[in-house]
Amino acid sequence: MSDRRTRRIPASLIAGLIMLGLLVVIAVIAPILWGTAATAVTPDTRSAPSAAHWLGTDDLGRDVFARTLVATRLTLIMAAAATAGSVVLGVLIGGLVWVGPRWVRECVLRVIDSTVAFPSLILALVIAAILGAGTASAAVAIAVAGVPSFARITSNMTGAVANRDYVGTARLLGVPRFRLFSRHLLPNISGPLLVLIASSFALTLLDISSLSFVGLGVQSPEFDWGRLLNEGLPAVYSQPLQVVGPSVMLVFAGVAAMLTGDGLAVYLDPRGSRAARSTPARRAPRGPSTRPDALVEVRGLTVRAPGGKTLVDGISFEIAPGEILGLVGESGSGKSMTAMSLGRLQADGVAVDAEVLRLDDLDLLAGGHRSRLAKEIGLVYQDPGSTFNPALRMGAQLTEVARVHLGLSRRAARDTLRDGLGEMRIREPEKVMGQHPFQLSGGMLQRAGIASSLVTDPKLLIADEPTTALDVTVQADVLRQLRRVNRDHGTAVLFISHDIGVVEALCDRVLVMRTGEIVERLTSDQLRRREVEHPYTRALLAATPTLKTTPRPIEEHDRV
Amino acid sequence: MSGVDLSVIAEAPAPPVRRRGGGSGWGSFALRRLGGLVLSLGLLVVLTFLIVPLIPGDPAVAILGANASPDAVAALRERLHLDQPLPLQFLDYLRGLATFDLGQSFRYNTPVTTTIATKLPYTATTALGAILLVIVIAIPVGMTIGVLTRSGRRPWLAVGFGTVAGFFASVPAYVAGTLLVVVFAIWLKLLPAGGAATQSAYVLPIVALALGPTFAVARVVVQETYAVLHQDYMRTARGRRLDAARLYIRHALPNLMASTLTLTGLILASMLGGAIVIETVFSLPGLGLEVVQAIIFRDFPVIQGIVLTVGALAILINLLIDVILGLIDPRTLGGSTHV
Numbered sequence: 001m002s003d004r005r006t007r008r009i010p011a012s013l014i015a016g017l018i019m020l021g022l023l024v025v026i027a028v029i030a031p032i033l034w035g036t037a038a039t040a041v042t043p044d045t046r047s048a049p050s051a052a053h054w055l056g057t058d059d060l061g062r063d064v065f066a067r068t069l070v071a072t073r074l075t076l077i078m079a080a081a082a083t084a085g086s087v088v089l090g091v092l093i094g095g096l097v098w099v100g101p102r103w104v105r106e107c108v109l110r111v112i113d114s115t116v117a118f119p120s121l122i123l124a125l126v127i128a129a130i131l132g133a134g135t136a137s138a139a140v141a142i143a144v145a146g147v148p149s150f151a152r153i154t155s156n157m158t159g160a161v162a163n164r165d166y167v168g169t170a171r172l173l174g175v176p177r178f179r180l181f182s183r184h185l186l187p188n189i190s191g192p193l194l195v196l197i198a199s200s201f202a203l204t205l206l207d208i209s210s211l212s213f214v215g216l217g218v219q220s221p222e223f224d225w226g227r228l229l230n231e232g233l234p235a236v237y238s239q240p241l242q243v244v245g246p247s248v249m250l251v252f253a254g255v256a257a258m259l260t261g262d263g264l265a266v267y268l269d270p271r272g273s274r275a276a277r278s279t280p281a282r283r284a285p286r287g288p289s290t291r292p293d294a295l296v297e298v299r300g301l302t303v304r305a306p307g308g309k310t311l312v313d314g315i316s317f318e319i320a321p322g323e324i325l326g327l328v329g330e331s332g333s334g335k336s337m338t339a340m341s342l343g344r345l346q347a348d349g350v351a352v353d354a355e356v357l358r359l360d361d362l363d364l365l366a367g368g369h370r371s372r373l374a375k376e377i378g379l380v381y382q383d384p385g386s387t388f389n390p391a392l393r394m395g396a397q398l399t400e401v402a403r404v405h406l407g408l409s410r411r412a413a414r415d416t417l418r419d420g421l422g423e424m425r426i427r428e429p430e431k432v433m434g435q436h437p438f439q440l441s442g443g444m445l446q447r448a449g450i451a452s453s454l455v456t457d458p459k460l461l462i463a464d465e466p467t468t469a470l471d472v473t474v475q476a477d478v479l480r481q482l483r484r485v486n487r488d489h490g491t492a493v494l495f496i497s498h499d500i501g502v503v504e505a506l507c508d509r510v511l512v513m514r515t516g517e518i519v520e521r522l523t524s525d526q527l528r529r530r531e532v533e534h535p536y537t538r539a540l541l542a543a544t545p546t547l548k549t550t551p552r553p554i555e556e557h558d559r560v
Numbered sequence: 561m562s563g564v565d566l567s568v569i570a571e572a573p574a575p576p577v578r579r580r581g582g583g584s585g586w587g588s589f590a591l592r593r594l595g596g597l598v599l600s601l602g603l604l605v606v607l608t609f610l611i612v613p614l615i616p617g618d619p620a621v622a623i624l625g626a627n628a629s630p631d632a633v634a635a636l637r638e639r640l641h642l643d644q645p646l647p648l649q650f651l652d653y654l655r656g657l658a659t660f661d662l663g664q665s666f667r668y669n670t671p672v673t674t675t676i677a678t679k680l681p682y683t684a685t686t687a688l689g690a691i692l693l694v695i696v697i698a699i700p701v702g703m704t705i706g707v708l709t710r711s712g713r714r715p716w717l718a719v720g721f722g723t724v725a726g727f728f729a730s731v732p733a734y735v736a737g738t739l740l741v742v743v744f745a746i747w748l749k750l751l752p753a754g755g756a757a758t759q760s761a762y763v764l765p766i767v768a769l770a771l772g773p774t775f776a777v778a779r780v781v782v783q784e785t786y787a788v789l790h791q792d793y794m795r796t797a798r799g800r801r802l803d804a805a806r807l808y809i810r811h812a813l814p815n816l817m818a819s820t821l822t823l824t825g826l827i828l829a830s831m832l833g834g835a836i837v838i839e840t841v842f843s844l845p846g847l848g849l850e851v852v853q854a855i856i857f858r859d860f861p862v863i864q865g866i867v868l869t870v871g872a873l874a875i876l877i878n879l880l881i882d883v884i885l886g887l888i889d890p891r892t893l894g895g896s897t898h899v
Contacts, residue, residue: 110599111599111603114596114599114600114603115603116826117600117826117829117874117875117878118600118604118829118871118874118875119829119830119831119832119833119870119874120830120833121830121832121833121834121836121837122832122833122867122870122871122874123607125836125851125855125863125867126607126611126863126867129611129854129855129860129863129867130611130614130615130616131616132622132855132858133855133856206732209732210732210734210837213734213837213840214836214837214840214848214852215840215852215856216852216855216856229734229735229738230840233738233840233841236738236741236742236746236753237746240742240746240747243738243739243742244739244742247735247738247739250732250735251730251731251735254730254731254735255726255727255730257730258726258727258729258730259726262726343799345795345798345799347795348710348711349711349712370801370803371801373801374799374800374801377799379796379799381792381795381796383792386791386792386793387792387793387795387796388793388796389793389797389811389814389815390793390815390889390891391814391815391818391888391889392810392811392814397796400797400800400802401800401801404800404802404806405800405801436890436891438890438891
């Protein structure tokens with residue numbers, strides 16, 4: 001709640017409320033100023049717009065402009081009455097279900113949900129049918145029609161509050177149920193509820209006017225905007241402005257509702273869509289390759305966040321052909337940023353710059369080369385649950401690179417993938433290809449992902465925390481598969497992990513990253529013998545239980 | 561009825577992700593959906609039945625007017641079975657429904673089913689045509705705007721579209737219809753102002769009905785596009801170095817459609833209400849004009865029949881949306897629905 005109080009009120013909400021306020025002012029003063037002009041029958045019938053009659057006169061010689069403004073009062077009164085009815089009933093139902101027993105709540109909410117699915121006009125027609133056409137029955141009809149959605153929204157908001165501790169405490173203390181609702185639940189939802197009422201007031205206004213418009217609401221000689229629109233329609237050929245007046249007022253009310261509702265949504269939504277600004281890349285001078293023997297060469301790599309914060313600060317490293325390089329560090333150290341920059345998959349707005357960024361003979365900074373990038377860099381991501389498209393079958397996703405960039409037919413791509421899946425020891429590959437990602441386990445998805453990247457026989461496999469989301473036994477299996485790919489295909493691997501134990505078990509060389517810089521470079525032998533110098537590396541070692549890798553004497557643990 | 565729907569403000573439940581197991585998919589979907597269907601239909605039947613018993617005072621007097629002769633009142637009471645206890649009346653009503661006998665219209669003395677059969681095509685054409693138009697226009701337009709303005713690109717376009725869409729989304733269909741008649745039928749004389757004589761007579765009603773919801777849905781689509789483009793699986797797709805068409809149409813669109821339909825299902829269903837009201841603007845001889853007349857003349861069998869029909873249409877549209885959702889994203893088959 002506290003963060004909501006400090007949040008700024010959006011401009012659209014203010015604008016919407018001001019427009020609603022303006023309508024109220026018109027409703028108060030218009031009948032006083034123009035009441036006679038609006039109802040006095042004059043011989044000056046169906047006149048064109050003039051200085052005396054801005055929108056002309058109707059078939060009884062009454063001023064259309066005055067009628068439009070004067071109608072504001074009745075329209076607003078009906079809308080206010082109907083809104084009040086919806087709110088009171090809706091809030092009572094939606095709030096009280098939370099203090100009642102659970103089964104009552106379930107039943108009521110099911111019924112409300114079923115009602116909300118019907119257009120509210122259906123309920124309004126039923127009420128109008130029972131009570132007959134007329135001003136009061138239209139207001140009651142729209143009020144009742146608005147109850148389900150108000151009950152639903154109140155119930156949602158109350159539900160969020162009702163589960164908080166202090167409400168539970170009050171319940172334990174034996175506070176009577178209605179008091180629990182009025183003293184503890186209602187005050188906590190009153191803020192959002194008030195704004196909600198403002199936006200639903202204008203919507204109610206439009207709905208009531210629609211009933212008057214079809215002839216079920218206000219009856220002659222009384223008039224609201226809907227009635228005016230209805231009366232203007234037969235004369236629309238000779239006096240088109242007669243329908244324009246009330247139309248403009250109704251659109252005005254609609255816009256007020258929209259602005260208030262939008263503002264409310266922004267106000268209530270903590271996410272807030274803050275746009276990311278892209279920072280212009282400060283270009284580092286391109287340099288010549290100094291390590292032509294390396295497969296991957298990275299020199300002076302700098303990555304900046306959209307806000308300008310430096311995430312990776314001028315790091316350099318190489319990967320030899322067939323080497324497994326580990327990049328280790330805690331979250332936020334810049335290791336994933338490094339990997340994604342190398343894979344040219346940095347997020348929107350993130351600026352990547354380097355003196356050299358090279359994979360074999362491919363300059364990664366040059367841009368373009370889509371097909372070569374796709375074929376030569378294989379990627380395995382962190383969370384298999386979210387990195388596969390939930391709407392597509394596995395076969396279609398995993399064969400995409402082969403079909404798009406190798407030009408394989410669907411059948412040929414599937415055959416190749418089936419071999420890859422077999423190599424990753426996935427049983428029933430045909431069945432897996434026909435399934436959706438949510439039907440497969442995390443370990444299965446990761447192995448399938450590795451299999452699919454093998455189809456193009458990439459030079460480099462970037463594995464960004466591929467085992468973090470998996471449980472321990474599955475982790476070991478995925479690591480084994482990565483090792484097998486490296487051994488059988490000679491694929492170089494850039495392996496990212498926060499788990500120094502895993503890195504130690506898999507990698508030939510290890511880089512330790514911290515706050516965007518490489519603080520230590522180790523061979524796997526150095527790491528295994530604990531010949532580490534940087535205190536951060538020692539801290540990482542101390543923090544990681546390394547039971548699943550090679551056993552070590554206990555005193556070595558104590559030393560670091 | 562109006563462009564903006566309150567229920568959208570309340571957070572729509574995201575389809576819960578069910579991992580593995582329960583693989584029967586459509587089977588469990590049908591089973592679970594059947595419950596909701598029965599409840600919705602049951603509510604509809606009870607609601608329409610209650611119209612007559614809930615009329616204040618003696619329904620027969622209310623229908624015939626205060627000056628009716630006692631004989632006429634007694635005859636009508638007999639005809640409506642008003643002397644029977646309520647449960648028996650309800651059973652009678654159910655029996656009628658089961659045999660598609662909705663009674664006789666008081667005004668025309670013809671079966672209500674005949675009235676509905678002649679009027680339904682006009683309403684269904686406008687409503688379904690408009691819903692189709694909304695989906696066909698709002699999703700591509702919203703997605704294009706969303707892609708063009710992602711991550712704060714082209715802020716002028718985002719603000720401009722937001723303003724224009726917000727304005728049109730808040731114009732109710734009957735006002736839009738009236739203004740369209742003024743512009744296209746009277747000033748420009750391009751299209752007929754009303755009636756249903758020619759195919760072109762449907763253009764203005766469908767456009768008027770679709771206008772607000774199109775922009776309302778497009779606004780949702782823009783926001784959903786932003787959300788989808790930030791998903792991990794879109795990065796995976798970028799990692800396959802696909803061209804823009806494949807990236808957005810093959811990978812973003814299905815997910816976009818799923819979330820959009822979940823969020824806007826209620827807007828689409830509420831267009832039925834707009835279709836009823838808009839018939840007055842265009843003198844379209846559909847269920848809307850008929851039900852208004854029936855309410856004014858207190859022709860209760862016709863009212864009941866039409867409310868039942870429109871309600872059943874709403875249920876059908878909701879069901880259709882759920883089926884489409886299930887086809888796009890099978891995860892939703894196990895989840896909760898918006899009905």
